[in-house]
Amino acid sequence: MVAVPEPVKKVFEAFPLVEQMPVSSATPGKSAQLEQRKYYFTQTSETKDLNNDEKFTLGIHNVIEFEGRYIPTDPVSLSQALILCFRNGLKLPTNTSTSPTNGAHSDHAMLTLSYVASPDNELPILIEDTGSRIIRTGTMVNQILSNKYFDKDIKGLYLNQFLDERLYDMWVLCMLTEHENLQVQSYWNQTFSDMIGSDMELSKLFQDMTHWSGFRIRHAHLFNQLKTSTGDFWSRSNRKLLKNYYLTEVERIQKKLPILVQSVVEHPILKLKLASYIVIFDTLLSETRIGQVFHESDDLVDARKIILSY
Amino acid sequence: MKLHIWGQGIEPSVISPECIASAWLICQVLDSTEFQIVTSNNTNISDIGKLPVLITKDDGKLNGYEDIANYLLKGDNLKGKIIKAEDQVLDFTLMHFLQTRFDALNKYNLYGDTKNYEIYTRKLYPKFLPFPMIYNQPSKLHTEALEQAQLFGLGSKSLGFLGFLGLAKTSDEIIPDTEYINSSQDNDEEEEDYDHDDGKEQKPISSLHEAQLIQKSKKKALLKETRTSIKCMNLLGKYLGQLTILSEKNEFKFGTSERITPSELLFLAYMYALTYDGLPNRFLFQYLSTQKKHILDSVKVPIQDFQKNMEFSTFTQPSSSESPSLWNEILYQFNKLTY
Numbered sequence: 100m101v102a103v104p105e106p107v108k109k110v111f112e113a114f115p116l117v118e119q120m121p122v123s124s125a126t127p128g129k130s131a132q133l134e135q136r137k138y139y140f141t142q143t144s145e146t147k148d149l150n151n152d153e154k155f156t157l158g159i160h161n162v163i164e165f166e167g168r169y170i171p172t173d174p175v176s177l178s179q180a181l182i183l184c185f186r187n188g189l190k191l192p193t194n195t196s197t198s199p200t201n202g203a204h205s206d207h208a209m210l211t212l213s214y215v216a217s218p219d220n221e222l223p224i225l226i227e228d229t230g231s232r233i234i235r236t237g238t239m240v241n242q243i244l245s246n247k248y249f250d251k252d253i254k255g256l257y258l259n260q261f262l263d264e265r266l267y268d269m270w271v272l273c274m275l276t277e278h279e280n281l282q283v284q285s286y287w288n289q290t291f292s293d294m295i296g297s298d299m300e301l302s303k304l305f306q307d308m309t310h311w312s313g314f315r316i317r318h319a320h321l322f323n324q325l326k327t328s329t330g331d332f333w334s335r336s337n338r339k340l341l342k343n344y345y346l347t348e349v350e351r352i353q354k355k356l357p358i359l360v361q362s363v364v365e366h367p368i369l370k371l372k373l374a375s376y377i378v379i380f381d382t383l384l385s386e387t388r389i390g391q392v393f394h395e396s397d398d399l400v401d402a403r404k405i406i407l408s409y
Numbered sequence: 410m411k412l413h414i415w416g417q418g419i420e421p422s423v424i425s426p427e428c429i430a431s432a433w434l435i436c437q438v439l440d441s442t443e444f445q446i447v448t449s450n451n452t453n454i455s456d457i458g459k460l461p462v463l464i465t466k467d468d469g470k471l472n473g474y475e476d477i478a479n480y481l482l483k484g485d486n487l488k489g490k491i492i493k494a495e496d497q498v499l500d501f502t503l504m505h506f507l508q509t510r511f512d513a514l515n516k517y518n519l520y521g522d523t524k525n526y527e528i529y530t531r532k533l534y535p536k537f538l539p540f541p542m543i544y545n546q547p548s549k550l551h552t553e554a555l556e557q558a559q560l561f562g563l564g565s566k567s568l569g570f571l572g573f574l575g576l577a578k579t580s581d582e583i584i585p586d587t588e589y590i591n592s593s594q595d596n597d598e599e600e601e602d603y604d605h606d607d608g609k610e611q612k613p614i615s616s617l618h619e620a621q622l623i624q625k626s627k628k629k630a631l632l633k634e635t636r637t638s639i640k641c642m643n644l645l646g647k648y649l650g651q652l653t654i655l656s657e658k659n660e661f662k663f664g665t666s667e668r669i670t671p672s673e674l675l676f677l678a679y680m681y682a683l684t685y686d687g688l689p690n691r692f693l694f695q696y697l698s699t700q701k702k703h704i705l706d707s708v709k710v711p712i713q714d715f716q717k718n719m720e721f722s723t724f725t726q727p728s729s730s731e732s733p734s735l736w737n738e739i740l741y742q743f744n745k746l747t748y
Contacts, residue, residue, distance in 0.1 A: 261506075343472075359498065
């Protein structure tokens with residue numbers, strides 16, 4: 100044993116090393132505010148029992164009321180909420196289940212967040228509390244699902260990729276090109292930004308949105324035009340290209356919709372995903388071109404039924 | 410009818426397998442008197458900024474392989490080997506799969522691999538585009554291609570210290586030779602000057618030391634690229650494995666059957682591009698010939714067939730307004746020229 104030099108020993112004895120526990124910064128007011136933004140899933144008899152302290156929270160943009168239930172305002176969050184319900188035997192949050200005093204509410208919840216809170220700047224994210232906290236981004240969750248359900252089912256895998264990418268792009272395209280016709284404000288939670296609705300804020304939002312799920316990288320040819328001082332998304336020629344691509348895609352999806360609906364019937368995960376897109380396009384984006392396509396489709400009734408069964 | 414594609418002379422270019430597939434398809438389905446293939450290389454012709462584009466007799470415009478295939482295969486009595494798919498859902502989801510996953514592999518093969526890019530791909534653009542358009546477009550396409558390959562894990566996206574602010578660039582930035590302190594471009598006279606100054610303006614690093622550092626970093630870059638190339642081969646193996654599962658159920662035939670669906674044709678075009686014999690570094694070809702010999706053998710015959718059946722008489726040069734020249738670009742930007 101090497102003896103500790105006297106001066107060093109003195110210093111460490113004078114300042115004993117004690118590990119300080121983190122001080123909770125939660126005040127009653129803050130937790131109340133957090134609680135307000137939480138929408139608890141409803142418990143059923145089939146709800147899987149997780150360990151007592153294990154719970155998950157799905158971070159989403161905002162919620163709307165849909166036939167007595169709260170559903171997220173974007174299709175990906177909705178499909179992930181439904182898949183969580185499906186896998187854990189839960190039901191969507193309702194008016195009564197949101198208050199924590201009610202017995203029907205589960206530990207799991209949806210929480211409205213700002214998209215900048217997410218590690219990759221996009222929602223949804225899944226926050227898992229299992230003693231320690233794990234945050235998974237939407238892309239990671241999709242990857243896990245794809246590995247779990249489509250490892251051997253290659254046709255399903257391709258269909259899953261198609262829904263995750265082409266229909267998602269459809270939603271982004273619709274937002275980017277037709278937002279003038281929409282009440283966009285209601286899709287994002289106002290708590291984080293009173294400014295939403297102002298041109299500056301929207302411009303920032305749409306600029307960020309072009310990066311979600313690699314949209315801009317995958318469709319680099321749509322953003323290929325000369326840059327302008329106001330940021331390239333708003334340049335005239337880029338908007339023209341975006342609009343043209345949007346219209347072409349609407350036509351393509353319109354032709355495919357009936358056979359798409361038929362082909363997902365047997366697969367629970369794909370069925371939930373497609374139903375989410377149909378319902379979001381129809382209820383929130385009914386004024387838009389793609390909304391019209393989905394509105395005229397006969398498959399709407401089925402999609403609503405699927406959502407209402409949760 | 411006019412089909413606009415990427416290419417030069419009578420050869421559709423491997424930078425766009427969709428263009429190759431469209432050219433094969435139109436040569437199979439129509440008589441050579443009915444159409445022209447224009448190697449215009451002008452993306453402004455397209456509504457969505459991407460070739461191929463088919464301009465029909467009644468001036469309709471079809472953008473992209475998918476729409477072109479749907480249009481050309483509309484009739485019932487088709488000549489040639491290509492038919493409409495029975496399983497429509499599989500056909501279009503497979504096409505989406507090819508256009509994203511295989512496209513990333515192709516992009517990495519052509520742009521990400523240094524040897525292929527510097528010896529082959531970069532030298533294509535002077536043939537495709539007139540002066541001075543050769544300067545801007547290619548570097549943009551290069552960056553885009555690398556980013557697209559990165560989405561599927563090919564190439565590293567090091568975010569660096571300021572990565573979260575979006576300020577840091579990718580780590581693969583190339584430092585030009587002139588930026589080095591002991592640059593080889595320095596002429597001897599200068600060095601003599603330094604000597605006369607009696608060491609007052611000594612360089613901060615000796616040339617031997619710098620040469621060692623550069624060599625080290627080059628070795629590192631080489632290792633990194635090898636790793637990515639292996640990843641690329643792995644991915645190709647994985648994707649082909651998925652298609653093999655499909656083929657076991659007789660839902661996909663690697664182009665061996667009498668009748669070929671549009672998605673299979675696109676698959677063949679991608680295989681043609683990935684194993685193209687004009688490339689200096691054919692690592693994917695070597696991988697396939699050792700690991701997936703049966704697939705390589707089965708796609709060889711149909712690819713040769715389609716190449717042989719290409720009607721070379723239908724290839725034309727772009728007219729003056731269709732060519733991607735600077736003048737046309739300016740007119741296009743100011744809305745004086747519409748396609």
